[in-house]
Amino acid sequence: MPDWFIEFPSEINLNIKDAIDKFIRYLLTNGETFFEGIKEVLKGFLNGIQGVISRIPWWLLILIVFILSWRTSRKLGKAILYSALLFFIGAMGLWPLMNTTLTIVIASVIISIMIGFPMGIWVSYSDRLDRMIRPVLDTMQTMPSFVYLIPVAMLLGLGNVPAVIATTTYALPPLIRLTSHGIRQVDNEVVEAAKAFGSTKWQTLVKVQIPQAMPTIMTGLNQTIMMAIAMVVTCSMIGTTGLGQEVLISINRLETGRGFSAGISIVIIAIIIDRLTQGIVKKGEAKIEQ
Amino acid sequence: MSNKKDIIFKIKNLSKLYGANKIPAFEMMKNGSEKSDVARKYGVTVAVNDVSFEVERGKIFVLIGLSGSGKSTVVRCLNLLQKPTSGDILFEGKSILKLNKKELMEFRRYKISMVFQSFGLMSHRDVLGNVAYGLEVRGEKKEICQTKAMDMIEMVGLKGWEHKRISELSGGMRQRVGIARALANNPDVLLMDEPFSALDPLVRRDMQFELLSIQKKLNKTVIFITHDINEAFKLGDLVGIMKDGKIIQIDTPEGMASNPADEYVENFINSADKGQIYSVKHIMQTPSCLIHSRDGVNYALKQMRDQGVSSAYVVDDNLRLVGILPLDNAVKVKAGELSFQDAITKDVLTTEEDVYISDLLSVAATAKYPIAVIDKENHLKGIVSKASVLSSLV
Ligand SMILES: Nc1ncnc2c1ncn2[C@@H]1O[C@H](COP(=O)(O)OP(=O)(O)OP(=O)(O)O)[C@@H](O)[C@H]1O
Ligand SMILES: [Mg+2]
Numbered sequence: 050m051p052d053w054f055i056e057f058p059s060e061i062n063l064n065i066k067d068a069i070d071k072f073i074r075y076l077l078t079n080g081e082t083f084f085e086g087i088k089e090v091l092k093g094f095l096n097g098i099q100g101v102i103s104r105i106p107w108w109l110l111i112l113i114v115f116i117l118s119w120r121t122s123r124k125l126g127k128a129i130l131y132s133a134l135l136f137f138i139g140a141m142g143l144w145p146l147m148n149t150t151l152t153i154v155i156a157s158v159i160i161s162i163m164i165g166f167p168m169g170i171w172v173s174y175s176d177r178l179d180r181m182i183r184p185v186l187d188t189m190q191t192m193p194s195f196v197y198l199i200p201v202a203m204l205l206g207l208g209n210v211p212a213v214i215a216t217t218t219y220a221l222p223p224l225i226r227l228t229s230h231g232i233r234q235v236d237n238e239v240v241e242a243a244k245a246f247g248s249t250k251w252q253t254l255v256k257v258q259i260p261q262a263m264p265t266i267m268t269g270l271n272q273t274i275m276m277a278i279a280m281v282v283t284c285s286m287i288g289t290t291g292l293g294q295e296v297l298i299s300i301n302r303l304e305t306g307r308g309f310s311a312g313i314s315i316v317i318i319a320i321i322i323d324r325l326t327q328g329i330v331k332k333g334e335a336k337i338e339q
Numbered sequence: 340m341s342n343k344k345d346i347i348f349k350i351k352n353l354s355k356l357y358g359a360n361k362i363p364a365f366e367m368m369k370n371g372s373e374k375s376d377v378a379r380k381y382g383v384t385v386a387v388n389d390v391s392f393e394v395e396r397g398k399i400f401v402l403i404g405l406s407g408s409g410k411s412t413v414v415r416c417l418n419l420l421q422k423p424t425s426g427d428i429l430f431e432g433k434s435i436l437k438l439n440k441k442e443l444m445e446f447r448r449y450k451i452s453m454v455f456q457s458f459g460l461m462s463h464r465d466v467l468g469n470v471a472y473g474l475e476v477r478g479e480k481k482e483i484c485q486t487k488a489m490d491m492i493e494m495v496g497l498k499g500w501e502h503k504r505i506s507e508l509s510g511g512m513r514q515r516v517g518i519a520r521a522l523a524n525n526p527d528v529l530l531m532d533e534p535f536s537a538l539d540p541l542v543r544r545d546m547q548f549e550l551l552s553i554q555k556k557l558n559k560t561v562i563f564i565t566h567d568i569n570e571a572f573k574l575g576d577l578v579g580i581m582k583d584g585k586i587i588q589i590d591t592p593e594g595m596a597s598n599p600a601d602e603y604v605e606n607f608i609n610s611a612d613k614g615q616i617y618s619v620k621h622i623m624q625t626p627s628c629l630i631h632s633r634d635g636v637n638y639a640l641k642q643m644r645d646q647g648v649s650s651a652y653v654v655d656d657n658l659r660l661v662g663i664l665p666l667d668n669a670v671k672v673k674a675g676e677l678s679f680q681d682a683i684t685k686d687v688l689t690t691e692e693d694v695y696i697s698d699l700l701s702v703a704a705t706a707k708y709p710i711a712v713i714d715k716e717n718h719l720k721g722i723v724s725k726a727s728v729l730s731s732l733v
Contacts (some may be wrong), residue, residue, distance in 0.1 A: 230657070242459035244417055246473040246524070247448035256476070260463040268656075336504070337462050 073203050084204050091210045098159075099152045107144060111135050114321060123329025131321050138314045143292065147314060150281055153209055157216035157277045158270075165221050165273065166266070169228025170254065179229065182263075184224040194219050194280055198287050207288035215284055220277040227269025231262030264333040271326040278319050292318075310320035347528065347560050348394040348417065353426035354584075355412050358383030363422060374583045386412040388584035389426070393578075396527075399554060399561040401571040403607070404581030406618040406695065410564045413581075414530045417562065418451050419443060430528075443704040448477040452521040456533040458513045460505045460520075467491065467501040471514050473524040491519040511542035514634065518550070522557070531563045535570065536621055547573055566621075568608055570574045572596070580604055620692040621701065622728065623712045623721035632661050636672040636679055639664055650708050652719060653683050660719045663687050663708050689713050692720060696728060 052058075077084075111132045119128040138147055172178050197215045205211035235258050243253040259266075285293030294310045299308030356364055364383035367376070374385045387409045394400045402410045415421040417428060420434060428435050430450065438446060452473060453459075460469050470489035479487075492501050495515040505513060514534055521529055533549075535543045547570060554561060565571050571578045572592035579589040580603075588600035599605040628651040630639045639651050649666040661683060688702055688710045703710060703733035709722040 234658075236457075236459075238455050238457050238459040241420055242453065242455055242461075243472075243476075245420060245447060245453040245530075246476055246520075247444045248476045249444065252476050256472075257461055261461070263463075267559075282681055 071109065073200055077204060080204075083296045087214075087330065088205055088210050091213055092282040095152060095156050095209055095213065098156050099148075102148050102152055102155070107139055114325075117325050118321075118328070119212060121325060121332060126315070129325070130323070131187050134317045135321065138223065138317055143295070143310060143311045143314045146290075146292050146295055146311070147318065149209075150278075150315070150318070151283070153212050153216065153281050153289065153291065154274070154277045156213050157220060157281070158274055160213065161221050161224055161273050161277070162270070164217070165224030165269075166228055169225045169266075169269075170232060170259075172225060173229040173232035182225070188228055189218065190222045194283050195286060197280075198284065202287045209289050211287055212281060212284035212289035215287070216277050219280045220273045223272035223276065224266075224269040227272070228262070228266050231265030231269070232258050234265070235261040261337060263335055267330045267333060271323065271330065274322055275319060278315065282315055344393075345396040346393050347396040347431060349429040349432075350390060350392050350413075350417075351427045351429070351430065353387055353390045354385070354424050355387040355409070355414065355421060356383050356385055356424045360658075365424060365487075370558070376441060385584050387416070387423075390578055390581075390584070390586050391426075392586060392589055394528075394560060394562060396560050397558045399563055399574050400578040401563045401565060401569040401575030402581060402586075403565055403568060403577045406566065406621075407693065408581040410581055410586040411532050412584075414453075414532055414562055414564060417528075417530060418447055418453060448473065448524065450526055451528045451530065452524050453530040454514070454517045454521045454528040454532070454534045456536055458517045458537075460513060460516055462505045465502050465504055466497060466508070466516050469485060469505065470501075470519045470523050472520060477524070486494060487525075488523050488579075490521070490524070491523045492516075494522070495519045495549070495637075508680060509526075509542075510538050510561075511546060514538060514546060515549075518553070522559075526559070528560045528562065533564050533566070536565070538569075543570075550574065580607060618692065619690055619694045619697065619712055619723055622691070622696065622719075623723050624727065626711075626719070626722045628652065629654060629719075630664070631656065632683075636669055640666075640669050640673065643669065652711065652722065654719050657720055659717045660687065660689070660711055660713055661685075663711075687711050690723065691715075699728055700722070 114135055115128045115132040118131045119125065122128070137145060172182055197218055198211075201211045201215045201218075205214060239257060239261065240253060243257040248256065280289065281289065282293035282296065285291070285297040288294075292315050295311035296308050296315075299305070299311065354368070356368070358364065358381065360381040360383050364377050364381040364385070367380065368374075368385050368388060374388065377383055377385050390409075390413060392400075402413060404410050412421055415425045417435075417584070419438075419672055422715060425434065430446070432491070435443070435446060461472065464472070467485070467488055470491055471484040474484040474487055489501065492498060497515055497519065500508070500512065505516070508516065516538075517534065521531075535546050538546060550561070551574065553559075561574075563571075563574055565574075573596075575592055577589060578592055578595055579586045580595070582603055588595060590598070596608055596667050599608060627646045629641050630642055630650050630651050630653055632653050632655050639653075643649065643651055643666055651664045651669075653661040653664050655661055662685045664683050668677060668684070671677040672679050673684045687708065688706050690699055690702070690712055691712050691714065692712055699704065700709070703723070703725050706725055709724040711722055712720045714720055
């Protein structure tokens with residue numbers, strides 16, 4: 050039996066690695082000013098958010114979480130639990146790191162909304178666009194998250210700014226998908242009614258389709274936020290500061306306790322944000338439901 | 340006194356085909372082929388086939404026919420929610436097919452409005468917000484929207500309900516909102532596509548009476564669709580009966596009853612086979628107990644207890660049907676004898692909205708649970724119980 054029958058023949062050697070590397074290098078040499086520009090803008094954006102967040106007194110944030118969880122769940126136990134968990138993060142001495150992580154998450158989510166929401170609306174209007182973009186979104190979502198880090202790090206270097214780009218890219222798909230899905234599934238008779246009363250396309254969109262789709266859109270936003278939190282942690286590999294970096298450091302130094310405290314803090318943040326946004330979704334659904 | 344009629348709508352040789360291969364299909368149809376042959380050869384549905392009629396101002400014109408005969412398509416052409424394939428529609432002597440985008444918008448805002456079978460209400464707005472919708476989109480001042488909308492709410496007997504959510508209203512009240520919304524714009528013509536079909540018989544009679552008295556008061560032209568011959572004869576000044584996309588006879592109720600054009604009309608008047616008149620969408624209900632696959636067994640049990648039913652319909656996040664969770668299985672899950680996934684029965688009897696009741700009879704007779712109504716993508720649209728299938732036939 051010839052060798053090539055079992056072993057993959059080494060003569061077949063399609064080298065796309067080089068091509069991709071070349072492409073990135075090409076971008077790097079020719080788009081320097083462009084990437085520098087993006088970097089500056091994002092840096093300003095991040096600093097702005099950081100400025101706001103770091104000025105919020107710790108007790109106020111806990112109070113806000115308390116009130117919001119009370120208002121969405123109507124359960125005192127939950128409200129107390131979430132506030133206590135948040136207090137716990139501070140008690141572990143991780144409050145400043147949490148602020149850094151939150152800053153990057155918030156920045157990424159805001160950019161995701163600015164891109165994903167209009168894009169989702171656009172996709173909902175065209176079946177062809179939907180067919181085209183679906184595999185792209187699938188790929189984006191199944192690609193191991195740290196693959197995004199390589200090109201981003203090459204083009205923008207290390208630190209928190211490239212983290213925002215990588216996080217946004219990774220967290221964007223569910224928002225696009227669910228915005229589009231939400232608008233498509235609005236009861237056709239309701240949309241027809243809007244048209245029959247002489248609504249313009251814009252009026253139909255703003256007065257009927259978006260409000261009706263809001264619970265689904267919020268579900269997408271919830272997923273986007275969750276993915277952003279996960280990604281910010283991964284981004285520590287390209288030198289992003291915050292809780293993720295703390296985990297990375299403790300892995301390198303085998304400091305289990307330190308790693309766990311940071312890990313638990315991340316979980317707490319994720320749980321609180323998840324429950325709060327889901328609470329909002331549930332309330333919205335109750336409103337829309339017939 | 341002049342005998343000349345004041346014709347508000349004149350429909351001339353209207354045809355509407357659905358599908359990709361319209362041109363050859365249209366030729367075939369014009370040469371007199373059967374609707375079913377055209378469908379088989381080109382995959383094109385001939386929904387409306389060379390229909391002509393006139394509607395006099397201030398009268399109620401009723402279109403009646405079996406499910407799928409093209410009634411909805413005709414009225415949807417009158418405000419151009421559907422674009423006719425051929426023919427012409429004249430409103431006050433002018434073709435509405437020649438209106439540009441802006442003129443069409445004006446036409447819909449001031450001249451014509453519509454009432455829908457499942458109400459088409461916007462659940463994110465309250466009653467007042469729904470009734471004021473048409474005024475709002477045409478840019479009326481807020482106070483005017485409010486006062487006009489309030490007048491209409493009062494007229495349909497919903498005073499005191501203006502700040503209620505739509506979900507708080509009964510079916511009859513919802514359709515009153517639908518009618519108030521359509522009247523608030525003070526249109527010349529009211530299109531009503533089976534507005535009372537979703538209501539139970541008693542409420543329905545009230546609403547018919549209400550419509551007649553409103554029409555007396557406001558003198559609107561109404562184009563009304565129904566598949567109920569009694570309703571047609573009760574409301575219509577003129578009744579047009581449709582079959583396979585064609586109008587077979589137009590006459591006054593008395594004229595039609597005493598002088599049916601053919602056997603089909605005669606059968607219709609005798610309402611021989613109700614199973615062929617109603618399709619699933621006319622009798623389906625919202626499932627009272629619906630759970631998401633991620634909700635878990637405790638929630639499912641609570642729902643079943645609250646609703647007093649012995650099974651729950653399980654859907655995924657996109658409202659696609661997963662299966663049925665029977666109560667005894669749910670109890671077993673709770674006791675740890677069965678996993679949640681295994682407890683869900685996957686072989687659920689399903690049907691689609693457009694199936695005739697008569698075709699559902701044999702299935703319904705053997706069904707253990709209500710039959711699930713799904714669309715092509717397996718989304719759960721509603722359920723049909725054995726009782727509702729049988730009671731629709733008597
Ligand atoms: N958007 C569409 N695309 C393709 N076919 C359609 C569409 N709308 C209606 N049809 C088809 O056109 C035919 C006429 O439908 P239409 O809804 O006008 O009937 P109808 O008389 O109103 O029936 P029903 O009593 O069930 O409401 C049917 O065969 C239907 O399947
Ligand atoms: Mg219809």
